[in-house]
Amino acid sequence: MTETGASTAEAAVFWVCAVLAVTGGLGLILSRRAVHSALWVALTMISLAVLYLANAAPFLGMVQIIVYTGAVMMLFLFVLMVVGVDSSDSLVETLKGQRVVGILLAAGFGILLVLAIGTALSGVPAVGLDAANAEYGGNVEGIARLLFGEYLLAFEIVAGLLITAALGALVLAHRERWQPRRTQRELSEERVRSGEHVGPMPAPGVYARHNAVDTPALLPDGSVSEISVPGPLRARGDLRPVDTAAVAETEALASGRAALGPADHPVADDPGTSPGEPR
């Protein structure tokens, strides 16, 4: 770059961003975690955006960051986080010798690219974008003129393709409802009309000794309130048995009689015993 008359500041920006971009590329291939790879790609994208900025293409640079780093890469990251692709990949070769062949092919392609671009660009004077930017009064205006003038048809075709893709995604993600969705209001009205249990379900463990979800709440008379335990646990029979002695002790304490000794009753809810085990 320096021999084509770029300023030292521009050369400095180039060398910093080029190194960062290549580091990001290498990091993408070499990191074991999918999320780390995504971050390295983001670094590469931002470095490229800075290079565009330095080369008098501010609009392209900003759009690069907003669209690629801000939206596309963020969606990747989002999916990685939702799916939980977290563990490192297995490094066992499933196809024999594929790694050697892959490295050779990649190296060959790389050399080809460097040579082709290098010969195509060597000896070509750097024109820069200043003249192109000045033609229509600015970088944004110039891009707009080209996009909505000369390349309008291509632009419209791409727009049509994108809309088709979006519609396709809509159709794929569409789910036919086979019953009307009941609103919160309908559900609450139904609950009141049924007259069974209007309020929220009692929390597990109230008046009992634990607040674990499998400990049923005790009603004032000492009996168990089954609805206080979540349905799936009830269905599996995972109700923690009630410590009757503890209930008696509580009752005794509440009625003002002398406290019973702790050794008077067997330890009922010892955490070692599995919940749901009949006693």
Add this chain to the structure above:
Amino acid sequence: MSEMTFNDPWWLVLLKVIAIFAMLVLLTLFTIWWERRVVARMQSRVGPNRVGPFGLLQSLMDGFKLALKEEIIPKTAHRAVYWIAPVISATMAFIAFAVIPFGPMVSIFGVETPLQLTDFPVSVLYVLAVASIGIYGIVLAGWSSGSTYPLLGGLRSSAQMISYELAMSMSFVAVFLYAGSMSTSEIVAAQEPIWYAVILLPSFLIYVTAMVGETNRAPFDLPEAEGELVGGFHTEYSSLKFALFFLAEYINMVTVSALATTLFLGGWRAPWPISLWESANTGWWPLLWWLIKVQLFIFVFIWLRGTLPRLRYDQFMRFGWKVLIPASLVWIVIVAAARVVRNEFSVTTQELLLVGAGALIAIVLGSWVLQIRTARQEKRELEEAAAEAAKPFDPYAGGYPVPPLPGQEFTFTSRRALAGATVAGTTVTATDVSEAVSGEAPEEETHA
């Protein structure tokens, strides 16, 4: 690149950078105090009033205390990412301010320079770009903490900020169309006769809504909903790293307020009664007008927090995607059409307004008629649905596992069962089969 720094000497650039940094830190300290005092007043409390005059130094002391606290890093955290997330958040919050114009040309140590660090043809896009990198800080904090609540908070915030950034950037389009530029200083200059908040009111309202969502503030503070997610993405952060997130949140508030001021409230230009005074828009005065306008927005933030409960997540997303974004699209089309009509045909503003008013009346009347019709239709549909719901629901109609369409009857598709039925010489009814398939497992009764 030379036009990016207004040809300032290097020491002036450095001075502006330091001044902006100091102003943002001071504004953060002030905003925290101001928020606590205002919310306290709204809740009939006093608020911090012990440290310094009116408790003004409270947030400074809190900051010191926060920095000196013990730092706890979870064992499951991914160290490098965990470390860099708050740095990204805070850095991006600061550098977004580079393109905000604070005032007109002033003289600093004998050099004539505008009160703005830098400006380029796409500086509003620059703010958007920086904001979208800032989201990484929050998302990565959520992921790298290695804990459930932060992960959920990070997921929520990435979904939320992307959705609201769309509405936000769409609200800019009308401003760009009117100003004919994306540079902040030119947008301020283009608001010389009238503010865009007045002529582009829908854009302004959409932006103000989206900016609350973008900064994760109440009533859109779902990523850090303390009732559900403890602290959201920053649950596992403590000490100085948490302080960085805190700082970033408040600076982001100032940034979006400053952007709203720049794009819609005429930037540093004096508001109407003051603008009658000749030298209101010269010298250092505009800095004061700017500060007042920004503080107005920050007060709105606090006011919202003190007034509105948090939205439910699905309502929040539905509002963003089904209300804000379509509304801004329709508004952009209207603005663009108006621009084209004014440019292509010789129409005065008055005529355009008249036609617009006529169209508005037609739309209102049309929607009224349409509403009556749809209301009737809805009533009929409701009655039909009620009649449909009165019938017993048969989930196996149409054949397992394909769910039936409304009104579809049970059809017998199992050939084996059909063959067995004919061999046995009995007729199989629909209810028999559906009961056989869906027979509920008997519930176990286990308790002492």
